[in-house]
Amino acid sequence: MKREPPRTLADYGPLFFPATMLTVFFVVPFGTMIAVSFFQRQQGGFYTPAFVWSNYERFLSVFFGNVLGFSLMLAITVAICCVVLALPFTYCLTRMSRRAQVLWLVGLLSVLSLSEVIIGFAWSTLFSRTAGITNLLVAIGIMDAPRALYPGFGAVLTGMVYQAFPYTVLVLFPALVRLDPTLTEAARTLGSSPLRAFFNVVVPALRNTIVATLIMVFIFALGSYLLPQILGRPQHWTLSVLITDQAIYQSNMPFAAAMAVFLVLVTLALVSLTLFIGRKGEVA
Amino acid sequence: MSGLVLKDISKRFGSFTAVSHVDISVPHGTFVCMLGPSGCGKTTLLRMIAGLDEPSEGAILLDGADITPIPTHKRNLGMVFQSLALFPHLNVAENIAYPLRIRGVAKEDQKKRVDELLQMIHLQGYGERPVSKLSGGQRQRVAIARALALSPKLFLLDEPLSALDAKLREAMQVELRQLQQRLGITTIVVTHDQREAMTMADTVVVMNGGEIRQAASPVDIYRNPADTFVADFIGSTNLLEMSADSAGRATILGKPMAGLKLPTGLAKASVSIRPEDLHLTAPGGDAIDGTVTFIRDLGGTIETFIDVSGQSIVAVSTPRARPEVSVGQKVGVVLPDEACVVLKR
Ligand SMILES: Nc1ncnc2c1ncn2[C@@H]1O[C@H](COP(=O)(O)OP(=O)(O)OP(=O)(O)O)[C@@H](O)[C@H]1O
Numbered sequence: 001m002k003r004e005p006p007r008t009l010a011d012y013g014p015l016f017f018p019a020t021m022l023t024v025f026f027v028v029p030f031g032t033m034i035a036v037s038f039f040q041r042q043q044g045g046f047y048t049p050a051f052v053w054s055n056y057e058r059f060l061s062v063f064f065g066n067v068l069g070f071s072l073m074l075a076i077t078v079a080i081c082c083v084v085l086a087l088p089f090t091y092c093l094t095r096m097s098r099r100a101q102v103l104w105l106v107g108l109l110s111v112l113s114l115s116e117v118i119i120g121f122a123w124s125t126l127f128s129r130t131a132g133i134t135n136l137l138v139a140i141g142i143m144d145a146p147r148a149l150y151p152g153f154g155a156v157l158t159g160m161v162y163q164a165f166p167y168t169v170l171v172l173f174p175a176l177v178r179l180d181p182t183l184t185e186a187a188r189t190l191g192s193s194p195l196r197a198f199f200n201v202v203v204p205a206l207r208n209t210i211v212a213t214l215i216m217v218f219i220f221a222l223g224s225y226l227l228p229q230i231l232g233r234p235q236h237w238t239l240s241v242l243i244t245d246q247a248i249y250q251s252n253m254p255f256a257a258a259m260a261v262f263l264v265l266v267t268l269a270l271v272s273l274t275l276f277i278g279r280k281g282e283v284a
Numbered sequence: 285m286s287g288l289v290l291k292d293i294s295k296r297f298g299s300f301t302a303v304s305h306v307d308i309s310v311p312h313g314t315f316v317c318m319l320g321p322s323g324c325g326k327t328t329l330l331r332m333i334a335g336l337d338e339p340s341e342g343a344i345l346l347d348g349a350d351i352t353p354i355p356t357h358k359r360n361l362g363m364v365f366q367s368l369a370l371f372p373h374l375n376v377a378e379n380i381a382y383p384l385r386i387r388g389v390a391k392e393d394q395k396k397r398v399d400e401l402l403q404m405i406h407l408q409g410y411g412e413r414p415v416s417k418l419s420g421g422q423r424q425r426v427a428i429a430r431a432l433a434l435s436p437k438l439f440l441l442d443e444p445l446s447a448l449d450a451k452l453r454e455a456m457q458v459e460l461r462q463l464q465q466r467l468g469i470t471t472i473v474v475t476h477d478q479r480e481a482m483t484m485a486d487t488v489v490v491m492n493g494g495e496i497r498q499a500a501s502p503v504d505i506y507r508n509p510a511d512t513f514v515a516d517f518i519g520s521t522n523l524l525e526m527s528a529d530s531a532g533r534a535t536i537l538g539k540p541m542a543g544l545k546l547p548t549g550l551a552k553a554s555v556s557i558r559p560e561d562l563h564l565t566a567p568g569g570d571a572i573d574g575t576v577t578f579i580r581d582l583g584g585t586i587e588t589f590i591d592v593s594g595q596s597i598v599a600v601s602t603p604r605a606r607p608e609v610s611v612g613q614k615v616g617v618v619l620p621d622e623a624c625v626v627l628k629r
């Protein structure tokens with residue numbers, strides 16, 4: 001059946017709903033933000049409509065450059081850790097019995113229901129000197145004295161990976177379930193050990209899914225602003241933390257908006273670059 | 285003994301027995317077809333030979349060595365899956381080279397071998413194609429070439445031709461058989477198409493309900509089926525009841541059969557007679573009387589359906605020997621003694 005090109009206004013009907021949603025929830029807020037980022041800040045937390053570049057100029061400093069770099073590095077690290085952990089995990093999960101799969105997925109979903117605040121404070125307790133996991137290690141004789149594992153980069157990373165892990169599994173799960181199990185079996189009959197078969201059959205066959213998951217976790221991690229504050233030192237604060245700080249505590253909306261716009265642009269650029277490289281790899 | 289030996293192999297999934305007490309030996313270089321209805325355990329048996337499933341009981345011997353505990357990737361076998369399982373991220377040449385790459389074969393040798401294999405499957409020049417851009421038959425050949433790349437000791441195929449249309453399937457059957465004979469490789473093919481099994485196999489293994497019912501050459505299976513299941517499953521046959529009359533003589537449909545004997549100690553048995561072995565004559569005399577109910581002219585063969593006191597009998601003849609009968613006519617059916625196979629029921 002050949003599809004007719006739409007002719008009357010009614011033919012465009014099905015487009016109205018998504019178009020409206022996109023306008024109301026994305027175009028309008030983002031447009032407002034771009035506008036605000038060019039406004040002039042007044043003393044006392046107000047701003048007046050104007051067209052000034054000063055908000056962006058202030059951003060172009062070594063300090064904010066470092067924060068931006070750290071934020072991107074952290075988000076990329078979180079994304080890679082999540083995928084590296086979740087891929088074998090999910091692969092094993094798809095090989096389990098139906099019952100075991102349901103139990104695991106329910107467990108993961110319950111982690112999703114925890115708020116960032118709870119996750120942050122739970123890990124800060126676990127990483128503390130007085131009540132943390134190091135006490136367990138001392139008890140079984142691996143360590144000499146309990147030690148605080150936070151604040152620090154490791155703590156931030158752990159908390160964020162913990163938070164993003166269930167999403168990663170849920171995104172990878174359908175693709176891995178659909179993957180033909182005879183592919184790995186074929187690899188095994190052709191002389192590949194199960195481990196090698198995983199790396200040279202499962203991973204390449206799932207390339208596109210893996211890239212999409214990396215991007216999703218990266219963006220998810222970029223927006224995290226509570227965990228770096230709870231589990232990290234000021235040098236571990238991300239751009240999201242600074243944006244929140246400017247917007248809420250310093251009442252500097254124009255500057256916060258400028259940083260947010262910049263973050264969105266950098267993110268879009270990185271994502272397009274990843275997709276571009278992925279596309280090129282496919283042709284080769 | 286050189287070749288493959290299965291010793292008392294059983295496989296249970298929970299309380300369900302998929303394969304029970306299979307004993308069979310396959311001499312080196314033999315082409316075996318495993319044949320049976322759906323769910324009879326053919327795939328399970330093949331997977332155990334490949335090492336993808338572990339037998340619950342029994343041992344598998346290859347050239348005298350017990351390979352039961354050896355993992356799949358060290359068994360040196362080639363397997364073609366029903367889904368073919370070609371790697372979607374690799375092109376034709378890379379798919380075929382995969383086992384060579386895994387074994388660390390040098391790049392130039394890989395290329396040489398791949399070219400050789402592409403030539404063997406008549407796909408020269410297709411090396412750079414993605415596998416998704418091949419036809420069903422071409423994919424089939426690529427899967428076969430990939431499985432044979434390392435010249436394995438054992439070649440296993442699970443319903444390799446079932447996805448192809450009838451014409452192509454027949455061509456591939458012949459091709460596969462010729463390839464096997466040229467390479468002299470021990471081959472086991474699972475199928476549920478009995479024509480396919482008869483075309484290719486040295487030995488046909490008929491399975492039902494997880495058990496082997498008969499393992500013999502195609503002609504033997506066809507001429508001397510071991511039981512009524514095999515007789516009915518291989519080709520078409522007329523299964524008639526044989527019983528003893530008051531004088532103890534064997535009778536079929538009320539006619540005494542002087543040349544046949546009931547198995548000792550049994551009052552009843554079955555007789556299998558192939559449709560092409562029946563003769564039709566005028567009613568009366570030694571023949572069994574019946575009425576022609578339907579005639580099917582298939583061009584190459586003519587099938588005549590005859591009703592004998594409620595039992596339907598089929599006779600097949602060639603157009604030259606076309607019986608001069610019409611529907612509704614009374615005819616006599618002659619069962620030559622030598623064509624009747626007496627089976628326990
Ligand atoms: N992993 C499994 N768990 C439980 N039962 C199984 C499993 N694999 C196979 N079975 C059962 O074992 C029996 C034999 O299956 P198998 O796949 O060997 O049949 P088959 O002869 O290959 O049939 P087909 O011609 O349809 O492919 C079937 O009844 C099937 O339900």
Ligand SMILES: [Mg+2]
Pocket residue numbers: 326327328442
């Ligand atoms: Mg099967």
